[in-house]
Amino acid sequence: MKSFLIALSFLTTIPVRPNIESNNELAKSADSFMLVAHFKAIILALSSIISLYTMGRLPAAITVILMAELLSGGLHSDGLADTIDALGIKPQETPQKTREKRLTVLKDPATGAMGSLSLSIWALTCFAALATLSETSSLLTAAAIIAPIQAISAIKTCMYKSKPATHSLSSIFLPYKSPMIILDHIAAFITSTAALCFSFSLFVAAISATILSILTLTTSLIIKKNLTKKLGGINGDVLGATHQICFAISLLTLSAIDNLTK
Numbered sequence: 001m002k003s004f005l006i007a008l009s010f011l012t013t014i015p016v017r018p019n020i021e022s023n024n025e026l027a028k029s030a031d032s033f034m035l036v037a038h039f040k041a042i043i044l045a046l047s048s049i050i051s052l053y054t055m056g057r058l059p060a061a062i063t064v065i066l067m068a069e070l071l072s073g074g075l076h077s078d079g080l081a082d083t084i085d086a087l088g089i090k091p092q093e094t095p096q097k098t099r100e101k102r103l104t105v106l107k108d109p110a111t112g113a114m115g116s117l118s119l120s121i122w123a124l125t126c127f128a129a130l131a132t133l134s135e136t137s138s139l140l141t142a143a144a145i146i147a148p149i150q151a152i153s154a155i156k157t158c159m160y161k162s163k164p165a166t167h168s169l170s171s172i173f174l175p176y177k178s179p180m181i182i183l184d185h186i187a188a189f190i191t192s193t194a195a196l197c198f199s200f201s202l203f204v205a206a207i208s209a210t211i212l213s214i215l216t217l218t219t220s221l222i223i224k225k226n227l228t229k230k231l232g233g234i235n236g237d238v239l240g241a242t243h244q245i246c247f248a249i250s251l252l253t254l255s256a257i258d259n260l261t262k
Contacts, residue, residue: 007032012040013073023172030159030176034184037152038191040071044144052140061130064144065123068247076151076247079240080122081115082106086237087230088114099232103166106237122244129251133258138198145195147250150212153188154220154246155239156181162224165233174234189213200261208257215253216246 005018006029020026044067051063069077086102105112111119133139160181164171189209196205220242227238 003029004032004035007036011036012071027172031180033152037149040148041145045141048141048144065126076240076243079237080244081111082237083241084118085112085115125248129255132255142195143254146192147247149188150216150250151243151247154216154242156184157220158224158242162234165231165235
């Protein structure tokens, strides 16, 4: 229970203040990240249902995105913006200097033009994907459940056996080597399938969940490989970027599946 509360305090803005006695205790809380993702999914699902029946589909789509950001306190969005700004750095005289410049940008609290643009594109992409779903509460609610869970699954994949790019708070979690990562992926698949069963047959739901899981795994591995090469490792900003990218990809995938099965 304490591990869950530590993870909850780290990943969300929910006011819980567990007593963290050591960095090792904080590192072990990564095993509870998927539980926190399910907790967030429940809140997003309830928000989507309430807003859908009180305001309509488009306001409900906006509500899901806003609630996701409010729950995380913009933690993942900050990582996306910083990562895009860092990748936008022009090559320096040597690869080492380029890497050092990128790491400096990651530490800069200010958000550049590229970072701001990436946040706008992310928000519009998520809204467009949610807005094009069929006009049923079950599919919008399924999307609100699946996206945060698949996104955390992607983070765990990116963390697995990765070396830290910098010495920061996120480096406490790296490299992540717990076998819990297998259970996390299984949980993400089962939850995605269950959520889609309210909109599709069990066969279509299982196939859709498989596609989502494969896309999430592939995307996170690509990000991990490329940014480890560019930055010399993984840090919290990269994990945040991975979360947001896979969150959006999950919504786009659901929108595509919905259109193909109409």
